[in-house]
Amino acid sequence: MAELPNWVANNTVNKHRSANRTAALLAVLKSQPRLVSALSVHRKPSLLRQLAVPLLGLFLLPSSSERADSLGKNLARFERSEPHMGTLVRIVVYASSQEAASSRIRQAFDRVREIDQSLSDYRADSELSRLSQQAGGPPAKVGPDLFQVLSASQNLAMRSQGAFDVTAGPLTLLWRRARRQSALPESDRVAAALAVSGFRLLALDAGRQTARLAKTGMRLDLGGIAKGYSADEALKTLRRAGLDRALVAVGGDVAVSNPPPGKKGWTIDIAPLDASVAKQPPLSLQNAAVSTSGDAEQFFELGGVRYSHIIDPRTGQALTGWRSVTVVATRGIDSDSLATAVSVMPPTKGLQLIDATPSAQALMVIRNDQGIRAWKSRRWRK
Ligand code: ADP
Numbered sequence: 001m002a003e004l005p006n007w008v009a010n011n012t013v014n015k016h017r018s019a020n021r022t023a024a025l026l027a028v029l030k031s032q033p034r035l036v037s038a039l040s041v042h043r044k045p046s047l048l049r050q051l052a053v054p055l056l057g058l059f060l061l062p063s064s065s066e067r068a069d070s071l072g073k074n075l076a077r078f079e080r081s082e083p084h085m086g087t088l089v090r091i092v093v094y095a096s097s098q099e100a101a102s103s104r105i106r107q108a109f110d111r112v113r114e115i116d117q118s119l120s121d122y123r124a125d126s127e128l129s130r131l132s133q134q135a136g137g138p139p140a141k142v143g144p145d146l147f148q149v150l151s152a153s154q155n156l157a158m159r160s161q162g163a164f165d166v167t168a169g170p171l172t173l174l175w176r177r178a179r180r181q182s183a184l185p186e187s188d189r190v191a192a193a194l195a196v197s198g199f200r201l202l203a204l205d206a207g208r209q210t211a212r213l214a215k216t217g218m219r220l221d222l223g224g225i226a227k228g229y230s231a232d233e234a235l236k237t238l239r240r241a242g243l244d245r246a247l248v249a250v251g252g253d254v255a256v257s258n259p260p261p262g263k264k265g266w267t268i269d270i271a272p273l274d275a276s277v278a279k280q281p282p283l284s285l286q287n288a289a290v291s292t293s294g295d296a297e298q299f300f301e302l303g304g305v306r307y308s309h310i311i312d313p314r315t316g317q318a319l320t321g322w323r324s325v326t327v328v329a330t331r332g333i334d335s336d337s338l339a340t341a342v343s344v345m346p347p348t349k350g351l352q353l354i355d356a357t358p359s360a361q362a363l364m365v366i367r368n369d370q371g372i373r374a375w376k377s378r379r380w381r382k
């Protein structure tokens with residue numbers, strides 16, 4: 001029997017999406033196995049151990065249950081889902097007991113909530129929004145989460161020649177409104193938004209931990225990177241609390257640590273474009289992250305044209321047509337932002353960027369009048 005995937009990567013549920021999309025996702029979640037029965041070990045202690053324990057004291061040798069835990073035995077599978085960051089966050093862990101799992105999963109969700117509260121551009125009171133409100137003013141001190149995400153963003157902006165750009169906030173705002181109102185933004189508004197965007201207008205000072213937005217009217221949008229970062233941080237929270245076999249999915253951005261007991265990796269299904277086309281065999285990943293970006297789910301149609309929620313920051317226009325990019329990287333902050341960047345870039349350039357990123361691999365699928373075409377990076381599934 002084919003193994004059930006641990007996760008379907010392309011499953012973002014944005015708050016703007018329809019209720020039946022959410023219902024469909026919940027159905028997928030319900031169909032996933034909730035608990036894998038724990039393997040119990042009944043092993044006779046070795047002679048050395050029988051002698052060593054009384055001599056050395058209990059604390060010098062791990063107890064048999066601790067030793068079994070580090071080998072992944074005695075562990076059961078636990079999972080929880082909660083809405084955060086405009087999407088569904090799902091956490092799967094292997095732990096020795098329900099109590100051990102629950103409190104740590106709680107800490108991981110709390111970490112996601114904390115990041116959302118500082119990085120969301122939907123919240124007027126977030127640290128990010130306050131920074132945007134100070135655009136045109138002097139450099140402002142920013143916290144470690146925001147500084148780290150802004151640094152990674154600027155790095156990728158340079159490497160992608162501006163295809164990824166978190167200063168595109170005025171443009172993404174225009175296109176969000178366009179989607180709500182089913183009307184394209186007027187060209188003078190796009191021009192005005194373009195005039196107050198551009199990653200070169202954002203200056204970071206690593207020594208002082210400050211950020212400065214050069215022009216009034218600038219606005220930051222971390223929608224293409226913050227979910228991947230949250231997945232990394234939630235995974236880190238679990239690891240620090242002793243759970244190092246875990247999966248965190250923040251919508252379509254998935255990060256995993258060590259594999260489930262007895263497995264080589266976490267089985268993750270990727271669904272580029274839609275489930276019926278270009279079906280890919282599932283990925284098996286450990287200590288890695290995978291993100292899928294594209295307009296398979298978030299888009300609007302007008303005059304027979306499909307407009308994506310991803311925009312080209314250089315032209316101010318939303319991407320059109322069907323495309324989907326899946327990126328595997330070591331960290332979610334990279335897989336998430338690279339998937340968005342590569343979506344904007346021409347396939348060959350985008351894949352060059354992936355090949356130049358250590359350990360990264362990508363699959364890009366584009367559908368047009370001629371049919372479906374897939375591009376794979378050098379390391380894809382190697
Ligand atoms: P999803 O939110 O579906 O996971 P992405 O990770 O691709 O998809 O992020 C898309 C979001 O990123 C948009 O909704 C917008 O907030 C922001 N965005 C759109 N275009 C860009 C771009 N070129 N560079 C950086 N961020 C972008």
Ligand code: MG
Nearest residue numbers: 224336337340
């Ligand atoms: Mg992304």
